[in-house]
Amino acid sequence: MAGATPKTSWFSLDWPVYEIRETFFSYLAENQYAKLSSTPVIPIDDPKVPLIHTCLNRLKGALNGTGSHRTCFSLRCIVTSSDDVIEHFRSDATYHRFTEILGSWSSGDYFKEEAIGLLHSLLSKKYGLPESIIHATYFSGDTSSGLSPDNESKTALQKCIGEERILPSMSKEDFWMSGETGPCGPYVGIFVDGSNSQDGVNGKFIEISRTVFVEFNRQADGVLSPLQAKHIITGINLQCLAAILQKKESLYELDDYDNIIDCISSVSFHVRFKLPFVANDNWLCNIIDFHGQ
Numbered sequence: 021m022a023g024a025t026p027k028t029s030w031f032s033l034d035w036p037v038y039e040i041r042e043t044f045f046s047y048l049a050e051n052q053y054a055k056l057s058s059t060p061v062i063p064i065d066d067p068k069v070p071l072i073h074t075c076l077n078r079l080k081g082a083l084n085g086t087g088s089h090r091t092c093f094s095l096r097c098i099v100t101s102s103d104d105v106i107e108h109f110r111s112d113a114t115y116h117r118f119t120e121i122l123g124s125w126s127s128g129d130y131f132k133e134e135a136i137g138l139l140h141s142l143l144s145k146k147y148g149l150p151e152s153i154i155h156a157t158y159f160s161g162d163t164s165s166g167l168s169p170d171n172e173s174k175t176a177l178q179k180c181i182g183e184e185r186i187l188p189s190m191s192k193e194d195f196w197m198s199g200e201t202g203p204c205g206p207y208v209g210i211f212v213d214g215s216n217s218q219d220g221v222n223g224k225f226i227e228i229s230r231t232v233f234v235e236f237n238r239q240a241d242g243v244l245s246p247l248q249a250k251h252i253i254t255g256i257n258l259q260c261l262a263a264i265l266q267k268k269e270s271l272y273e274l275d276d277y278d279n280i281i282d283c284i285s286s287v288s289f290h291v292r293f294k295l296p297f298v299a300n301d302n303w304l305c306n307i308i309d310f311h312g313q
Contacts, residue, residue, distance in 0.1 A: 035265035036275050040147070041094060041258060044122045047146050048092040051138060053124060056093040089127040094258075097121050122256040128249035132233055133176040135252045136208065139229065140180040143210070147265060153213040155225065156181050159195050159206035160188030166242070167195050170206040173233065177208065196232045203247060205234040212264050226264065229256045 045055055098118055126135065143149045156177050161169035169188070177186050189209070197204040210229040234251035236244040259271045268274055 035147075035262065037258065037262050040262055040265060041120075041122065043146055044142070044256065045092060047142050048090075048124055051090070053090045053092040053126075056091050058094055058096070089125065090129060092122075092124040095121045095123055095255075119260075120258040122258050124252075124254045126252040129252075131235075131250055131252065132172050133179070135231060135233075135254070136173065136176040137180060139210065139231065139254060143229075147261070149212065149264070151182070154181055155185040155187070155211040155213060157187050157189040157194070157207075157209040157211070159208075160190050162190060162192050162195065165192055165195075167192070167206075170208075170233070173206065173208050196234070197238060201238050201240055203234045203251070204236050204238050204244070205232055205251075207232050212261075214264060226260050227257070228260045228264065229254060231255075 049055070096118070097120070140154070143154060144151060158173045158177060159167070159170040161167055174186065174188075189207075194207040194209070195204065196207060208231045209227055210231075211225045211227050214224050214226055231252065231254040234253065235247055237247050238244055259274060262268070262274050263271055266274060
């Protein structure tokens with residue numbers, strides 16, 4: 021199947037977005053994951069959530085179940101937050117409000133060591149990312165909230181990634197909670213160092229993946245009790261991964277956006293030049309592209 025083996029160069033136009041996506045599904049199929057159909061960005065059965073903004077939205081209702089499951093999917097997300105509203109257009113070449121997440125969910129099956137190993141193998145062996153540019157964070161606890169450090173994930177990361185490239189995170193945001201009560205658990209983040217990619221991604225660390233280990237149920241009194249069936253939910257930002265693999269400084273330079281940019285150019289009589297992301301001529305096209313999506 022296309023994309024089943026890594027390319028000879030880890031930053032190359034040999035990695036079109038569609039092939040990155042198909043490689044993800046091919047790899048998970050090899051590991052007995054069933055593919056789910058995509059869903060609209062407006063949730064069908066959750067009136068409390070106006071827009072899909074994370075792959076956790078899709079799986080929230082399944083986290084109290086039992087049994088063994090392995091599924092994967094592609095999900096369009098519109099990222100929103102209280103401090104950075106959707107109308108705001110950021111001059112960050114590696115950031116986009118409307119993005120595609122390659123997601124996977126495993127329930128009542130293997131857990132942290134196997135999950136981290138599978139993800140690392142996908143990035144390093146299938147996509148061919150050099151070990152030296154893969155970095156990770158793990159939840160190191162929060163004393164004010166009584167949350168313990170996730171040492172199990174730290175140990176699992178150390179078996180795949182050099183210890184000097186593993187960093188603790190003390191942010192409460194790296195411990196996911198479905199609400200005041202209910203399923204919850206710590207995150208592991210995977211970042212890629214773009215500083216050695218020959219001008220790709222402008223020398224930044226880019227977060228390309230997050231995995232949440234849903235292993236607790238938060239009670240009304242704040243006590244965390246172990247879930248009967250533990251869950252692993254991983255989301256890979258397709259556009260951010262593509263920017264690394266294609267050696268692009270801007271997400272708007274990805275092959276996935278070519279048709280949109282060409283359409284804008286054709287009706288505006290504006291030719292998009294190979295200029296920096298914040299150059300005025302490109303800025304106009306990017307704004308239209310951003311809001312049009």
